[in-house]
Amino acid sequence: MGTGRGDSGTLEWKVDIPGGKSETLVPESGFVCRIWRGLRGLVEGFLLKIWRFLEKAWGIGVDEPRKLVHCLKVGLALSAVSLFYYMRPLYDGVGGNAMWAVMTVVVVFEYTVGATLSKSINRTAATFLAGSLGIGIHWVASQSGERFEPIILGFSVFILAAVATFSRFVPSVKARFDYGASIFILTFSLVSVSGYRVEKLVGLAHNRLSTIAIGTSLCIIISMLFCPIWAGDELHSLITRNLEKLSDSLNGCVAEYFHQNGTVDSGGEDCSKKLRGYKCVLNSKATEDSMANFAIWEPAHGNFNFRHPWKQYLKLGASMRYCACCIEALNGCLDTEVEAPEFLKEHLQDVCMILSSCSSNVLKELMITMKTMRRSSKIDFFVGEMNSAVKDLQNGMKSLPTMLSVTPPDTVKGKPGTKTTIPPLMEVLPLATLVSLLIEIAARIEAIVNNIDELACLAEFKPAKDDKPKQNQSTITPISDDQDHETMTAIQKV
Amino acid sequence: MGTGRGDSGTLEWKVDIPGGKSETLVPESGFVCRIWRGLRGLVEGFLLKIWRFLEKAWGIGVDEPRKLVHCLKVGLALSAVSLFYYMRPLYDGVGGNAMWAVMTVVVVFEYTVGATLSKSINRTAATFLAGSLGIGIHWVASQSGERFEPIILGFSVFILAAVATFSRFVPSVKARFDYGASIFILTFSLVSVSGYRVEKLVGLAHNRLSTIAIGTSLCIIISMLFCPIWAGDELHSLITRNLEKLSDSLNGCVAEYFHQNGTVDSGGEDCSKKLRGYKCVLNSKATEDSMANFAIWEPAHGNFNFRHPWKQYLKLGASMRYCACCIEALNGCLDTEVEAPEFLKEHLQDVCMILSSCSSNVLKELMITMKTMRRSSKIDFFVGEMNSAVKDLQNGMKSLPTMLSVTPPDTVKGKPGTKTTIPPLMEVLPLATLVSLLIEIAARIEAIVNNIDELACLAEFKPAKDDKPKQNQSTITPISDDQDHETMTAIQKV
DSSP, X not given: OOSOTTHHHHOOEEEEOTTSOEEEEOOOTTHXXXXXXXXXHHHHHHHHHHHHHHHHHHHHHHHOHHHHHHHHHXXXXXXXXXXXXXXXXXXXXXXXXXXXXXXXXXXHOOXXXXXXXHHHHHHHHHHHHHHHHHHHHHHHHHHTHHHHHHHHHHHHHHHHXXXXXXXXXXXXXXXXXXXXXXXXXXXXXXXXXXXXXXSOHXXXXXXXXXXXXXHHHHHHHHHHHSSOOOHHHHHHHHHHHHHHHHHHHHHHHHHHHTTOGGGSOSOHHHHHHHHTHHHHHHTOHHHHHHHHHHHTTOOOBTTXXXXXXXXXXXXXXXXXXXXXXXXXXXXXXXXXXXXOOHHHHHHHHHHHHHHHHHHHHHHHHHHHHHHHTBOOSSHHHHHHHHHHHHHHHHHHHHTHHHHHHSOOOGGGTTOTTSOOOOOOHHHHHHHHHHHHHHHHHHHHHHHHHHHHHHHHHHTTOBOOOSOOOGGGTTTSOOOOHHHHHHHHHHHHHO | OOSOSSGGGGOOEEXXXXXXXXXXXXXXXXXXXXXXXXXXXXXXXXXXXXXXXXXXXXXXXXHOHHHHHHHHHHHHHXXXXXXXXXXXXXXXXXXXXXXXXXXXXXXXXXXXXXHHHHHHHHHXXXXXXXXXXXXXXXXXXXXXXXXXXXXXXXXXXXXXXXXXXXXXXXXXXXXXXXXXXXXXXXXHHHHHHHTTTOSOHHHHHHHHHXXXXXXXXXXXXXXXXXXXXXXXXXHHHHHHHHHHHHHHHHHHHXXXXXXXXXXXXXXXHHHHHHHTHHHHHHTOHHHXXXXXXXXXXXXXXXXXXXXXXXXXXXXXXXXXXXXXXXXXXXHHHTXXXXXOOHHHHHHHHHHHHHHHHHHHHHHHHHHHHXXXXXXXXXXXXXXXXXXXXXXXXXXXXXXXXXXXHSOOOGGXXXXXXXXXXXXXXXXXXXXXXXXXXXXXXXHHHHHHXXXXXXXXXXXXXXXXXXXXXXXXXXXXXXXXXXXXXXXXXXXXXX
């Protein structure tokens, strides 16, 4: 800061004087220099910000090329609608109202098909409703004399705007018809107010409806034909990805506690990213809600029917967050500085690892069920395995008091001075919490299984293929799908 | 269902024939009747739905009368803007473009001042930017001959629309300038496209800007003068309420476990509502994010300066959700059917209850700090108390093994046949989990304390009043605010 030491000597300021001579400026105690440096700093900072922004934008484009495609689609739709202005015949037909078509495209074109459809239908229906109502009230007003006309019109605008605004606070309206309510207010005000001046009101309304129809159908066609992005697909794959993240996090947490990071093959950063996957699950409520709201508007596509049970996904998402909460707590409790004695850890390590890997297996199997939209023939087996692992863990805990009173094995041999005492419960605390939370997590995973089972019924998932897991093939006799389902429910209820 | 028993006899259908006679219709095996009943069912169902909707809307209005006020404000703003059409002089001045003023009011008027300001500034700035750019490109196009003009215009619309759409995917742009980007696309397309037809482009742009300015300033004035609803206030009181909810939930959970519901004075339903308060904390992320984004735009109001550290609220909210997660897990773990032996519960009950009430006290004190925006002189004392309660609980756990080997007191006296054995660790599991989670919750509450302390520094909360808690007055010597703060930080680091 302050004056630059010797810096001013390295920089010379020359001023060209019209006569052809040039004068060297004497540095005014580094003042010019400081301003120069300040300016340079500002410009550099600004350029750096822009550079970072571009880098971030580039990252988004590389990660999700579909977003780039969406942008090109918007550009395409806007250029197409411009034809209404460029081409004479169309211009004469639709007239100056073509502006409404441009506006419709800009406002209505959204990332997913569902959102575009929802906005299109809302806009068209609300314009039609509010237009009819506006013309009706305008007619009533015009019949009631010049004096009352502005009063009736103004009052109706006030009342309807207030009521429509209030309706947007009701959650069910907010979720589906928020945009429609605001377009309703807009159109009604425009029609009833402009009707006071413009005579050809019906013609105007007809024109506006037809341009909006042109704009919305263009948007719907482009968003559905060129690389369509379905809100339903997005929701389905979000849930599927989250199931995998839960599974990875759970496995990673328990492995980390028992210092078995070697089993996770990839590098440290990637590993800790996997470990923190449950945080995405915790934060995905808003996305799920909006996607489910949009998906309702979508027609049948891919594996999804028109009346696909999207609401069930919200229940499913809630039960997954419920499970993620437990993993969060688990992660927090494992960070304590109290270390359980080595021999105790070893005693429980195997059962804990088995339970966590069984739970992970269930989650992974559920992920496959969701991905293929085919009922799983193995899920009942995996759930059974998880439940027996819970029993094993409980038995392992029951045998602990016996363990506590005997001399712990080799682990303390190296320290001959240490007296072998019964470890206080305090030292077992993190381990006990781990066990307790693992059991709780298993219970919450069963809730997820039930939710996905319900979803499979409602959405009529394909029946299971009959390939039982190999370890089990000899003991379980092949059963029909219905029986399969019953067995599964029975096992879940155990 | 099916045919109604005897019902058809009670209902007669008569047809008036032009000649003045009437014929009684013979019931065609109850067919008409069935249709009638079906229709009546439909109408009744529809009316019931409307009734429920109205009930819900009424509930919202009663619970939050400010929402009703907002609706009246929207009606007022729209009626006011209608003056531009009703009054001749204004009409001649602003012309047909007054439509833009109506549209601006409908689109820009939002529930909170921050949201209204954000949309207003976005709309005005984006219109100005896009308008200038549009006119510039239109000039360039008009200089390049009739053949290239439509190509240049069409291409520029395509490129700019795609780029602006893409920028909306960048989170920082999405948070603050989402609406601006969409208005930029809209205005640019309208100007550059309509410029192909309309000659008086600059005049049009000027007109549009002035109408938008009229609309936005009207919205801003009405939203700020009549019962203003500040996004900042909402965010601040949301966080404050959530602190109270966390405190209630924590206390309720622990009390429920030890069957001490009698201590909570209010009824059962109210009590369980309090118990589930942490769920609100878990689900409030989206609201916090949007409120913080809007609050940034708000001018100084009440206790908040223009550059109030709203981002710190997001950090604070995250740490509160982090704590709520633990309460969630606690709540889940306590539902298990494994009951800890009565004498063990009694041994730990007091220390657990003390810790939970100490933690609650800290949360409540934080709530008061937030509510009054005044640093607390007691918080260091409460945090110290919480930490010593943690120590006590840990000591209580350490003394347990001794407890386990002695004969449990009176509790089992009633059953002479029961052999007094050392309870297996399995039975202590829920209790151990409770202890472990309570300790973890205390640690997370300290993180909340640190965050609020940081907020108090950034937002320059008022200095603490010097009223130490009575129990402590004799031992703690009065210290200055700076020292106070240092002590607090020191205690938090313990």
